[in-house]
Amino acid sequence: LANFDPMHAEIISIGDELLLGQTINTNAAWMGEQLHLAGFKLKQVTTISDEREHILSALKDAESRADLVLITGGLGPTKDDITKETLCEYFETRLVLNEQVLVGITAFFTGRGLPMLDVNIKQAELPESAEILENTRGTAMGMWFNKGNKVFVSLPGVPHEMKGMMQEQVLPKIQELFHNEGSYYQMILTVGMGESFIAEKIAEWESRIRAEGLGLAYLPSPGIVKLRVSGPKGLRQKVDEECLKLEALLGDLVFGRNESSLAEAVGKLLRQQNKTLAVAESCTGGYLGHLITTIPGSSDYFKGGVISYSNQLKSEMLKVSGADLEQLGAVSEVVVKQMAVGVRMACGTDYGVATSGVAGPNGGTTEKPVGTVWIAISNASETTAFKFIFGKSRERNIAIAANYALNLLRKRIIGGE
Amino acid sequence: LANFDPMHAEIISIGDELLLGQTINTNAAWMGEQLHLAGFKLKQVTTISDEREHILSALKDAESRADLVLITGGLGPTKDDITKETLCEYFETRLVLNEQVLVGITAFFTGRGLPMLDVNIKQAELPESAEILENTRGTAMGMWFNKGNKVFVSLPGVPHEMKGMMQEQVLPKIQELFHNEGSYYQMILTVGMGESFIAEKIAEWESRIRAEGLGLAYLPSPGIVKLRVSGPKGLRQKVDEECLKLEALLGDLVFGRNESSLAEAVGKLLRQQNKTLAVAESCTGGYLGHLITTIPGSSDYFKGGVISYSNQLKSEMLKVSGADLEQLGAVSEVVVKQMAVGVRMACGTDYGVATSGVAGPNGGTTEKPVGTVWIAISNASETTAFKFIFGKSRERNIAIAANYALNLLRKRIIGGE
Numbered sequence: 080l081a082n083f084d085p086m087h088a089e090i091i092s093i094g095d096e097l098l099l100g101q102t103i104n105t106n107a108a109w110m111g112e113q114l115h116l117a118g119f120k121l122k123q124v125t126t127i128s129d130e131r132e133h134i135l136s137a138l139k140d141a142e143s144r145a146d147l148v149l150i151t152g153g154l155g156p157t158k159d160d161i162t163k164e165t166l167c168e169y170f171e172t173r174l175v176l177n178e179q180v181l182v183g184i185t186a187f188f189t190g191r192g193l194p195m196l197d198v199n200i201k202q203a204e205l206p207e208s209a210e211i212l213e214n215t216r217g218t219a220m221g222m223w224f225n226k227g228n229k230v231f232v233s234l235p236g237v238p239h240e241m242k243g244m245m246q247e248q249v250l251p252k253i254q255e256l257f258h259n260e261g262s263y264y265q266m267i268l269t270v271g272m273g274e275s276f277i278a279e280k281i282a283e284w285e286s287r288i289r290a291e292g293l294g295l296a297y298l299p300s301p302g303i304v305k306l307r308v309s310g311p312k313g314l315r316q317k318v319d320e321e322c323l324k325l326e327a328l329l330g331d332l333v334f335g336r337n338e339s340s341l342a343e344a345v346g347k348l349l350r351q352q353n354k355t356l357a358v359a360e361s362c363t364g365g366y367l368g369h370l371i372t373t374i375p376g377s378s379d380y381f382k383g384g385v386i387s388y389s390n391q392l393k394s395e396m397l398k399v400s401g402a403d404l405e406q407l408g409a410v411s412e413v414v415v416k417q418m419a420v421g422v423r424m425a426c427g428t429d430y431g432v433a434t435s436g437v438a439g440p441n442g443g444t445t446e447k448p449v450g451t452v453w454i455a456i457s458n459a460s461e462t463t464a465f466k467f468i469f470g471k472s473r474e475r476n477i478a479i480a481a482n483y484a485l486n487l488l489r490k491r492i493i494g495g496e
Numbered sequence: 497l498a499n500f501d502p503m504h505a506e507i508i509s510i511g512d513e514l515l516l517g518q519t520i521n522t523n524a525a526w527m528g529e530q531l532h533l534a535g536f537k538l539k540q541v542t543t544i545s546d547e548r549e550h551i552l553s554a555l556k557d558a559e560s561r562a563d564l565v566l567i568t569g570g571l572g573p574t575k576d577d578i579t580k581e582t583l584c585e586y587f588e589t590r591l592v593l594n595e596q597v598l599v600g601i602t603a604f605f606t607g608r609g610l611p612m613l614d615v616n617i618k619q620a621e622l623p624e625s626a627e628i629l630e631n632t633r634g635t636a637m638g639m640w641f642n643k644g645n646k647v648f649v650s651l652p653g654v655p656h657e658m659k660g661m662m663q664e665q666v667l668p669k670i671q672e673l674f675h676n677e678g679s680y681y682q683m684i685l686t687v688g689m690g691e692s693f694i695a696e697k698i699a700e701w702e703s704r705i706r707a708e709g710l711g712l713a714y715l716p717s718p719g720i721v722k723l724r725v726s727g728p729k730g731l732r733q734k735v736d737e738e739c740l741k742l743e744a745l746l747g748d749l750v751f752g753r754n755e756s757s758l759a760e761a762v763g764k765l766l767r768q769q770n771k772t773l774a775v776a777e778s779c780t781g782g783y784l785g786h787l788i789t790t791i792p793g794s795s796d797y798f799k800g801g802v803i804s805y806s807n808q809l810k811s812e813m814l815k816v817s818g819a820d821l822e823q824l825g826a827v828s829e830v831v832v833k834q835m836a837v838g839v840r841m842a843c844g845t846d847y848g849v850a851t852s853g854v855a856g857p858n859g860g861t862t863e864k865p866v867g868t869v870w871i872a873i874s875n876a877s878e879t880t881a882f883k884f885i886f887g888k889s890r891e892r893n894i895a896i897a898a899n900y901a902l903n904l905l906r907k908r909i910i911g912g913e
Contacts, residue, residue, distance in 0.1 A: 098538040100529030101715045101722065103522050107543070111517030121515040122550070126524070126541035133539070140557070155714075156692040196696050239889065275573040279613050298518045305518065358803070360782070364789025365775075368782025368803045375857055375890055377781075383805035385813075386775070386785040392800045392843060396813065426809060440792055472656065473792060 086257045088119040089145040091137050092126040093153035093162055094236055106151050106241055117250055118259030118312075119147060129153045134165045138231070146229055147253060152236030154219035156198040163206065163222075166233060170224050172208035177220075180211060184218045209233075212248050216240045221248070230256065264309035265322045269332040270341060270486045274299050277306070281328050288321050301475050302482040303341065334489055341485045342370040342377075348492045349380040349430075356488070357426035358384035359397055359418040361409060362436035362452060367481040382426045387418065397421030410435050410447050412455075412464045419457035419464075430491070431457040432484050439473045452480045456491045463491075503674045505536040506562040508554050509543040510570035510579055511653055523568050523655055527662065534667055535676030535729075536564060546570045551582045555648070563646055564670060569653030571636035573615040580623065580639075583650060587641050589625035594637075597628060601635045626650075629665050633657045638665070647673065681726035682739045686749040687758060687903045691716050694723070698745050705738050718892050719899040720758065751906055758902045759787040759794075765909045766797040766847075773905070774843035775801035776814055776835040778826060779853035779869060784898040799843045804835065814838030827852050827864050829872075829881045836874035836881075847908070848874040849901050856890045869897045873908045880908075 090110055096102040107124045114121050122144055127133045129152075141148045153162030167173055181203035188195040202218045205211055212221030212232070219235035221244050232249055234241045254261070269277065274297050278285070285295055292314060298305040308325065310318045326333050335344035349356055358367050364386060371381050385396045390409055393399040399417040407413050415435045423431025436452030443449035449471055455464040465487060469476045507527055513519040524541045531538050539561055544550045546569075558565045570579030584590055598620035605612040619635045622628055629638030629649070636652035638661050649666055651658045671678070686694065691714050695702070702712055709731065715722040725742065727735045743750050752761035766773055775784050781803060788798050802813045807826055810816040816834040824830050832852045840848025853869030860866035867886040872879060882904060886893045 096713050096715055097525070098528050098541065099532050099713055099724065100525045100527065100538075101713075101724065103520060103525040104541075105520050108514070108517045108520040111515050113517070115516050121517075122544070123554075124515065124521075124541075124543035126543075127539070137540075156695065196692060198692060198695070239892070275613060275615060278573065278615070296513050296516055296518075298513055307516065307518065358782075360785070363786075364794075364798075365777070365782035365785025365803070366789075368777070368805075369780075369786050369894075372781025372783075372803075372805065372855075373891065373894075378805055381781075381805055383803040383809045385802055386782065386789075386800040388785075388789065388795055388798055388800035389843075396802075396842070425813070426806075438789075470656075474790065475656070477786075477790070 085118055085120040085262075086147060086259060087122045087145040088114045088147040088149065089122050089141040090124045091134075091141060091148060091150045092124060092236075093129050093134065093150065094126075095128045097126050097152070098128055106236060106238055109238070109242065110149060110151075110245065113245060113250060114149075115262055115309075116264075117254050118261035119253075119257075129161045131161055131165050131168075134162065135169055138169050142226070142229060142231075146257065148229070148231045149249075150231065150233040151241055154202075154233070154235045155237070156196070156202060156218065162233070163204070166209075166222065166224070167206050170206065170208055170226065170231075172206045174204045175207045177203050177205045177211060180205060180220055183213070187218055212244055214240055214244060216243050223249075260312050262309055263312045263315045263318055264307055265318055266337050267306040267308065267322060267325055267329070267333055268335040268338060268341070268344070269304050269306065269329060270302055270334050270482065272304070272332055274304050277304055277329070277332070281325065284321075284325060284328060291317070293318060293321060301478040302486075331490070334486060340370070340373070341482055341489070343374050345485050345489050345492070346371070346374045346377055346380060348489060352492065354429040354492070355380050355382055355427075356430045356432065357382050357422045357428040358484075359422035359431065359433040360384065360386050361388060361393070361418070361434055362438045363434045363477055363481045363484070364388060364438075366477050367432065367434060367484055370481055370485065382428050384422050384426060393418060396425060398424070408447070410437055410451055410453060412453060412466070415453035415455040416457070416462050416464050419455035420462055423457050429458055430488060431455075432488050433457075434480050434484055436467075436476070436480060438476045438480075439471055450476055452476065452483075454480065454484045454487055456484075456487050458491070502535055502537040502679075503564060503676060504539045504562040505531050505564040505566065506539050506558040507541045508551075508558060508565060508567045509541060509653075510546050510551065510567065511543075512545045514543050514569070515545055523653060523658055526655070526659065527566060527568075530662060530667060531566075532679055532726075533681075534671050535678035536670075536674075546578045548578055548582050548585075551579065552586055555586050559643070559646060559648075563674065565646070565648045566666075567648065567650040568658055571619075571650070571652045572654070573613070573619060573635065579650070580621070583626075583639065583641070584623045587623065587625055587643065587648075589623045591621045592624045594620050594622045594628060597622060597637055600630070604635055629661055631657055631661060633660050677729050679726055680729045680732045680735055681724055682735055683754050684723040684725065684739060684742055684746070684750055685752040685755060685758070685761070686721050686723065686746060687719055687751050687899065689721070689749050691721050694721055694746070694749070698742065701738075701742060701745060708734070710735060710738060718895040719903075748907070751903060757787070757790070758899055758906070760791050762902050762906050762909070763788070763791045763794055763797060765906060769909065771846040771909070772797050772799055772844075773847045773849065774799050774839045774845040775901075776839035776848065776850040777801065777803050778805060778810070778835070778851055779855045780851045780894055780898045780901070781805060781855075783894050784849065784851060784901055787898055787902065799845050801839050801843060810835060813842060815841070825864070827854055827868055827870060829870060829883070832870035832872040833874070833879050833881050836872035837879055840874050846875055847905060848872075849905050850874075851897050851901055853884075853893070853897060855893045855897075856888055867893055869893065869900075871897065871901045871904055873904050875908070
């Protein structure tokens with residue numbers, strides 16, 4: 080649409096650790112979302128090592144395509160000063176000691192009772208022409224450069240430092256400067272079906288809303304597909320209307336709208352109905368409890384439970400029958416149901432959820448291959464169990480099992496199981 | 497060093513979902529590590545959306561800098577065919593229906609009892625001049641293009657599909673083709689001190705090994721700093737010798753060498769000493785059990801435990817004194833010690849580990865602010881507790897608390913607490 084031509088942004092991520100592959104570039108993803116919400120179109124993320132010539136060429140390329148360039152990394156105390164020196168070269172300025180910043184860095188260390196190191200003092204040397212952005216969480220300051228009508232901002236690579244500076248300083252300032260309308264989006268969350276199944280089911284709706292100027296993104300993760308419907312802020316009402324239509328098309332695959340996770344959606348339901356929950360985890364080993372307790376305030380409805388990794392704990396803490404464990408094995412319908420009932424009784428909660436399976440990579444048999452998982456849901460009126468056969472990856476099996484357990488609980492609570 | 501001039505590689509990651517920021521580019525990190533181990537120097541990762549002109553310019557730029565270009569994404573069944581069409585344009589070829597691939601895709605769907613969709617049939621249309629790389633885990637095939645003496649490989653963006661194809665097909669082939677010597681590295685793992693403290697402590701050693709042609713990377717995560725010492729394969733012995741010196745410099749900050757995690761290092765110790773473990777988790781909510789059970793075979797030493805989120809479970813399952821809970825609160829030395837003893841007795845294990853704290857963002861008081869965490873370690877001879885005050889972030893507090901608990905257990909096991 081002609082009236083929706085967003086400003087272009089780019090990100091340059093600097094750091095050997097990103098290219099060597101043991102630090103994942105989560106900063107770029109977070110910044111991408113923030114830029115999108117602030118009405119920018121992120122054109123490119125460029126990840127490079129801290130080499131002078133490569134930084135210079137990346138800056139030049141980004142300047143040719145974008146109105147706003149955000150640079151992260153290369154500023155830590157253990158890094159050599161190549162990033163700062165190179166920024167000085169690109170913006171034709173020089174490093175000078177910033178007394179005010181030095182006072183701040185000194186206070187940072189004395190306040191924490193830590194010794195101040197030479198490398199930290201050097202962090203107060205900053206480009207003369209840059210506007211300095213204060214970092215209240217660390218010792219590497221941010222730098223704001225204007226060049227023509229383009230803006231470059233250099234930020235530290237430590238995620239919580241970068242995020243604080245973006246939220247408090249950079250985002251408000253760039254939105255004002257670029258007069259951005261901003262985007263509006265809604266996130267429809269689904270569980271239990273793959274991306275291509277969903278795409279087929281909503282193909283006609285998708286073509287139509289795209290033609291009408293809205294956007295749709297599929298965001299799949301183990302067991303879950305998030306659908307992001309977006310448009311310019313002026314089409315806010317249109318986005319809301321189309322989301323209702325989408326939810327109707329997808330029926331009970333949808334578990335929430337704009338929640339951060341299935342655990343949050345389940346938590347809301349439990350809170351609304353004033354019900355409590357306990358878990359008995361075998362193959363998920365604590366991950367289900369972890370997902371539930373990532374939600375602030377979850378102690379209102381989550382009482383805890385048992386990580387019954389050994390059969391002994393299944394018997395002693397959850398009152399699972401020793402004979403059933405021996406004859407049917409821990410990965411069985413009978414045992415997983417007894418676990419769910421047992422943890423509900425032991426913890427005195429309304430709901431009990433249990434998992435038992437072969438997460439892998441070892442421990443599989445012909446009858447119960449790796450990936451076999453039983454999940455049970457119990458309340459006072461009913462205890463039901465479900466069998467799944469997931470894949471070969473231990474990590475993925477644990478993640479999917481925990482999410483499917485949350486989904487089965489959700490369906491039980493809303494009565495649609 | 498003149499004899500260590502690695503081939504240059506680049507990665508082009510295609511996908512709106514990466515730029516919109518809700519999919520994190522984990523593929524690039526994994527590929528970066530694999531390329532490094534295969535002896536390539538990864539020069540740049542470029543993340544772009546699936547727009548024809550931008551894909552064309554990214555290909556051209558990468559070709560100008562690198563010998564090998566790996567492209568991921570843009571091939572899923574819900575994507576339009578822009579990536580494949582654009583590759584055809586760049587490599588001057590055309591899409592043709594590949595009958596053999598169509599047979600494979602059909603078998604993929606019938607084998608899973610799933611309907612075959614029109615979009616899936618189109619996945620068998622592939623560039624005529626490309627060598628096709630089979631995808632046994634999905635329906636988007638890989639494509640290998642030669643252009644002059646440069647190689648371009650396009651792979652699907654689904655992580656486990658891409659990884660399988662890289663390991664089974666791409667990596668063996670590129671290592672042979674480029675006659676790469678490859679790199680050698682060792683990973684020294686530390687816990688309990690920050691990056692700048694470590695850098696100061698090893699500054700002289702670091703300068704010397706860098707001058708001698710080795711590399712060092714700092715890889716920090718909550719509570720943990722990994723140090724990666726690397727060099728060309730010909731300097732393997734030198735790398736090993738320097739790692740011994742580094743470990744001596746760092747003393748008991750080092751918890752392992754080349755383990756994937758602290759949980760793996762602790763698991764090895766427990767296995768060696770034939771000891772067993774149980775956990776009582778309050779503020780960590782299952783995350784400690786999860787870290788322990790990410791390790792395959794952990795059921796040999798980990799018996800399970802109790803997620804005692806509510807005070808009621810602390811009393812009933814762990815025999816914590818109700819009077820102490822009431823007078824001292826759950827976040828106290830006395831209670832966390834009782835939890836550790838209680839779970840050790842209840843589960844009949846050699847070691848019991850307990851956590852109790854204020855994860856946040858709410859629930860803090862002046863006396864016990866958000867971030868206050870007590871951790872206790874118990875065995876038959878001794879029960880000790882430690883108090884920490886972490887930060888404001890719930891997610892980070894949970895992660896650091898679980899890692900510190902593992903580290904305190906490690907120190908107890910090796911007798912160096």
